Amino acid sequence: MTKGLLAERAREIEALLDEVLPPANAGPVPIHEAMRYAVLGGGKRLRAIMAVAACESVGGVGKQALGLAAAMEMIHAYSLVHDDLPCMDDDDFRRGKPTVHRKYGEAVAVLVGDALLTEAFAELARMPEKYGVDHHTTVAVMGELAFASGSHGMVGGQVADILGAQKAEAADQAVLLHYIHSHKTGALFKAALRCGGLIGGASPDQLGTLTEFGEHFGLAFQITDDILDEVGEAEALGKAVGRDREMGKLTYPSLFGLEKARAMAQESAAKCLAALEGLPVRSQVLQELALMVAERDH
Ligand code: GRG
Numbered sequence: 001m002t003k004g005l006l007a008e009r010a011r012e013i014e015a016l017l018d019e020v021l022p023p024a025n026a027g028p029v030p031i032h033e034a035m036r037y038a039v040l041g042g043g044k045r046l047r048a049i050m051a052v053a054a055c056e057s058v059g060g061v062g063k064q065a066l067g068l069a070a071a072m073e074m075i076h077a078y079s080l081v082h083d084d085l086p087c088m089d090d091d092d093f094r095r096g097k098p099t100v101h102r103k104y105g106e107a108v109a110v111l112v113g114d115a116l117l118t119e120a121f122a123e124l125a126r127m128p129e130k131y132g133v134d135h136h137t138t139v140a141v142m143g144e145l146a147f148a149s150g151s152h153g154m155v156g157g158q159v160a161d162i163l164g165a166q167k168a169e170a171a172d173q174a175v176l177l178h179y180i181h182s183h184k185t186g187a188l189f190k191a192a193l194r195c196g197g198l199i200g201g202a203s204p205d206q207l208g209t210l211t212e213f214g215e216h217f218g219l220a221f222q223i224t225d226d227i228l229d230e231v232g233e234a235e236a237l238g239k240a241v242g243r244d245r246e247m248g249k250l251t252y253p254s255l256f257g258l259e260k261a262r263a264m265a266q267e268s269a270a271k272c273l274a275a276l277e278g279l280p281v282r283s284q285v286l287q288e289l290a291l292m293v294a295e296r297d298h
Contacts, residue, residue, distance in 0.1 A: 004288075005285060005288055006044075006285070006292065009045065009049045009052070009285060010044060010049065013045040013069060013073065014040065014045065016048075016066055016070055017039055017070055017073055018040060020074075020123060021035060021039060021040070021074075021119075022036075022119075030104070031111055031115055034100060034103075034108050034109070034112045035115055035116055035119075037100060037103065038077045038078075038080075038081050038112050038116065039073060039074060039077040039116065041095070042094075042095030042096060042238065043076075044298075045073060046189075047072040047076050047188055047189060048192070050189065050192045050193055050196065050217075050289060051068045051069045051072050051193070052065045052069050052196060052285075053196065053283050053289070054193040054196030054197045054200065054202075054283075054286070055199045056283060056285075057196075057200070057210070057276075057279045057280070057281050057282075057283040057286055058201060058203075058206045058210075058279060058281065059201065059281055060196075060197075060199055060201055060202075063131065064131045064132060064200075065131075065195075065196050065199045065200070067123050067124055067126060067130055068145075070120075070123050071120035071121070071124050072120075072145075072188070074117070074119060074120035075116070075145070075149055075188065076188060077116055078113040078114075078116035078117045078120075079113075079149075079158075079188075081099070081100045081101075081109050081112050081113045082110070084099040084101065084109075085101055085110070089243065091239060091240060091243065093238065093239045094238065094239050095238045095239070096238035096239075097238075100112055117149070120145075121146070124141060125138070127141070127199075137198055141195045141199065144191050144195050144198070145195060148188055148191035149188070149191075153183055153187035153191070154185075154187050154188055157179070157180050157182070157183025157184025157185070157186075158183075158184050160179055160180045160183070160184075161184055176250065177250050177251075177255060180250070181218070182215070182218060184222075185218055185221060185222045185225070186214065186215060186218025186219065186222065187218075189218040190215060191214075192214070193213055193214040193217075194207055194211055196210070205278070206278070206279060206280065209275055209278035209279055210279075212271075212278075213272050213275040213276065213286065216271040217268070217269075217290065217293055219264075219265075219268040220266075220268035220293040220294045223252040223261050223262075223265040223268070223294075224265050224294050226252045226253050226261065227252070227261055227262060227265070228241070228296075229242065229244045229251070230242070230244070230245065230258065231258070233297070236297050238298065252264065266294050268293075268294070269290055269295075272289075272293065273291070276290065
């Protein structure tokens with residue numbers, strides 16, 4: 001549950017997204033309405049909150065990272081819309097409401113994902129004019145986020161998840177599991193932190209610290225996600241539970257057992273907290289994220 005400070009930041013991001021997304025009455029209406037449905041009205045906004053906090057944690061001005069924050073959520077929402085499609089995880093509910101393809105049909109859902117990904121990069125390109133980010137940093141951020149989202153990052157992890165898991169030899173399963181999640185889930189968290197750091201003017205050492213935080217956070221987040229799929233409440237999660245087991249997916253609890261998986265999540269969360277010592281400005285937001293990541297119920 002995102003409480004207090006994180007909930008307040010999530011509301012600010014919601015208002016930002018409302019403003020950045022094309023209005024529902026702008027033509028072509030069907031795609032813009034569906035894009036707003038996919039992005040607004042739900043979600044913890046972790047990647048956006050993290051991007052702004054990372055910028056501040058190295059002494060930058062958080063407002064300059066708002067274009068990045070919006071782009072992060074648009075890319076994340078695209079990945080969820082596509083992941084829910086019948087050709088992937090085939091889910092009917094997301095964030096407590098029907099998935100985009102259930103509401104608008106598969107063709108529109110595919111196009112919503114395509115449009116959100118593309119518009120995210122258009123929003124990044126507007127960072128110099130809207131938020132005063134210099135051009136060199138803007139290009140660097142666009143490159144990092146493209147790499148993290150594409151076949152070397154999130155898409156690569158998703159492919160391995162869909163095609164690779166069942167084929168791996170037993171001895172390779174832990175390696176494969178780590179690859180899948182550090183790419184499918186971890187890459188975007190890491191990019192949010194690194195890109196926020198770049199906008200805030202991070203030194204190479206500080207970027208290294210943010211990378212470390214991102215890697216530990218991504219792992220703790222994913223292990224907890226797997227645990228919640230086994231033992232969480234569908235109502236709190238806003239989606240069906242038990243899907244991983246149904247689909248025979250390789251997960252942390254299936255490979256290591258629930259107890260060990262819980263201990264691994266807590267260990268990674270503790271490493272996140274420790275990494276914060278390497279940043280010049282104390283970030284209460286990053287601290288709260290590290291405290292929440294292994295304890296969340298949705
Ligand atoms: C389709 C290219 C492509 C990638 C899909 C994101 C993803 C990759 C799959 C989603 C499947 C899944 C449940 C992964 C576990 C980690 C994850 C991304 C959970 C959802 O993120 P939250 O909890 O979602 O931050 P909210 O709704 O809070 O924004």
